[in-house]
Amino acid sequence: MEPAATPLQGHATGSGEIAVEDVSCAIIDRQGRKVPLVDGCSFLAERGRFTVLVGPSGCGKTTLMNMIAGYTRPDAGSIKLDGFDVDGPAWDRLMVFQESALFPWMTTLENVVYGPMVRGIKPLPEIRREAGALLEKFGLGEFKDRYPNALSGGMQRRGELARALINDPRVLLMDEPFRGLDAMTRQLMQEYLVQLFEETRTTTIFVTSEIDEAIFLADRLVILSSAPARAARVMEVDLPRPRSFEMLASPAYAALKEAALELLYKEALAAFTASGQASDLKEAFERRHAS
Secondary structure, rough: OOOOOOOOOOHHHOOOOOOEEEEEEEHHHHHOOOEEEEEEEEEEOOOEOOOOOEEEOOOHHHHHHHHHOOOOOOOEEEEEEEEEOOOOOOOOOEEEEEOOOOOOOOOOHHHHHHHHHHHHHOHHHHHHHHHHHHHOOOOOHHHOOOOHOOHHHHHHHHHHHHHHOOOOOOOEEEEEOOOOOOHHHHHHHHHHHHHHHHHHHHEEEEOOOOHHHHHHOOOOEEEEOOEEEEEEEEEEEEOOOOOOOHHHHHHHHHHHHHHHHHHHHHHHHHHHHHOOOOOOHHHHHHOOOOO
8 A cells, every 4th residue: 555645745836925015013012102013024935935034032023923824913014925915824824833832632643633633624534644644754653642741842843843734834934943942953953844845845934043043944034123123134045955054164154144144233233222232232242153
């Protein structure tokens, strides 16, 4: 009998394109003042490409991702998927969050099966076969009957990816999914994700505060300003695929990193200046990125 097909096979043809057009969003604070979080932000996440959003801490990256996912609505501007307005959450845009979002009362297999099961798009035995094949592909076949608290951080992230991708999303959204992992696990997950993307070409929008991670993963780098967020600059990352960590020692990578760090420094300095904490920023920034 032939092995069960997984949703990853031939998936690139189903990928979508996200257009963020002059989007703004604000909240009202406890004093009744309007505080802008995103202001006139525009960028394009092209079909079948990996777009990374990077910017200073607290600049509005998560707010922007929540609007793309449809969890919140912009006050102005528009977000479109393949030309149609995003007007709420949908299965065509799925998020992998900063913290594990696996249901703790379900096994790994049950977590992956859950989405297509509640949608009722296929018979349950077929869904379970697909989920099992997907978990084997993700190196989790032996752990399908374990609960999330019995999985390592890296395994949980792989389980979340499997849970998202079994639903064939047109766009995969990832909001700092590797934050909190130890350095070795984080590097392994970066390598795993880039290989997965190069196989599937699912349109991906990824948020990070780490410039090395951003450049290693991205086809397009969107550098966000200090709050309120806007696209300060869009950089094309023309490193060849397939990617490998050896590329991080290349002159092309060094040039990209230097240009990105210069822009990020300016935006971070603006944020600290606004809060009256700019005096020690330059020294701390240069020390952190000296390597």
